[in-house]
Amino acid sequence: xxxxxxxxxxxxxxxxxxxxxxxxxxxxxxxxxxxxxxxxxxxxxxxxxxxxxxxxxxxxxxxxxxxxxxxxxxxxxxxxxxxxxxxxxxxxxxxxxxxxxxxxxxxxxxxxxxxxxxxxxxxxxxxxxxxxxxxxxxxxxxxxxxxxxxxxxxxxxxxxxxxxxxxxxxxxxxxxxxxxxxxxxxxxxxxxxxxxxxxxxxxxxxxxxxxxxxxxxxxxxxxxxxxx
Numbered sequence: 001x002x003x004x005x006x007x008x009x010x011x012x013x014x015x016x017x018x019x020x021x022x023x024x025x026x027x028x029x030x031x032x033x034x035x036x037x038x039x040x041x042x043x044x045x046x047x048x049x050x051x052x053x054x055x056x057x058x059x060x061x062x063x064x065x066x067x068x069x070x071x072x073x074x075x076x077x078x079x080x081x082x083x084x085x086x087x088x089x090x091x092x093x094x095x096x097x098x099x100x101x102x103x104x105x106x107x108x109x110x111x112x113x114x115x116x117x118x119x120x121x122x123x124x125x126x127x128x129x130x131x132x133x134x135x136x137x138x139x140x141x142x143x144x145x146x147x148x149x150x151x152x153x154x155x156x157x158x159x160x161x162x163x164x165x166x167x168x169x170x171x172x173x174x175x176x177x178x179x180x181x182x183x184x185x186x187x188x189x190x191x192x193x194x195x196x197x198x199x200x201x202x203x204x205x206x207x208x209x210x211x212x213x214x215x216x217x218x219x220x221x222x223x224x225x226x227x228x
Contacts, residue, residue: 002079002118005218007033009090010177012135013125013200021226022211023086028220030080033088051076055113056089061099064109073114084220093124095176096143101169103176107185114189121218122190127200129177133161147173 007023009015023031032052055076058067069075079085091097098106114120137144137157144151147170151157160166161174175181186195196217203210207225215222 002081002085003083003121003219004073004077004079004085004116004118005087005121005123006073006092006114007086007088007090007123009093010125010127010132011090011094012132012139013090013127014203015088015090015125019088023088025226026220026223028083030083030085031088032077032085052087052089056091059092059109059113060097062109063100064105064112067109067113072112074116074118079118084218093176093182095173101172103172103181103185107189111189120190121194121196122186123196123198123214123217124183124186125198125200125203126179129179132177133174 007015007018019031019033023029023033055071055073058071077085077087092110095101095103095106100106137154141151141154144157148157148160148167151160160170166174183195183197196214198210198214211225212222
């Protein structure tokens with residue numbers, strides 16, 4: 001039985017920090033996601049980042065019936081027995097990237113692709129939605145502008161949200177940040193005790209306590225972290 005964890009975001013909740021300074025630095029983690037320097041294993045020479053990107057492409061773009069049974073999480077990842085195997089990709093939690101806009105169907109595909117016979121956990125970080133949206137818009141406002149060209153001006157974006165003047169697509173993208181609904185869908189995928197939900201503001205305000213709880217959920221040692 002291998003221990004595996006999938007970190008799925010959200011965007012703008014310290015994902016890059018976790019990838020660079022936690023998952024890739026912790027001695028008890030075999031990190032297979034972003035910013036990992038050693039992408040190839042000695043035995044097989046597999047490039048996990050490329051294979052995982054291909055798996056994500058199918059998750060985002062393919063219909064469920066067109067996803068090969070041999071191209072699921074357990075089939076493309078070769079975990080290590082003596083470490084926690086971690087893959088991280090915040091796009092998984094963002095409806096921006098999915099070709100179809102049916103939330104239940106998205107989670108159905110997620111369940112199919114990431115079904116696992118191993119000890120499998122998911123980590124999710126959430127953040128005050130107002131701050132998250134401002135930060136997300138600031139980082140990549142083109143995503144919002146592709147939905148509504150008027151949103152090239154931030155005050156138009158803020159006005160439409162405040163006054164709830166939204167098209168069905170605009171509403172759907174913003175519904176992505178209804179955390180309760182999102183988490184209920186996750187719980188249809190995994191048992192509650194296998195889903196770790198953490199709060200970005202806790203990391204910002206009290207990193208020592210945050211990581212004590214974070215590592216406890218992952219069942220690995222609590223260590224001192226660079227730039228924590």
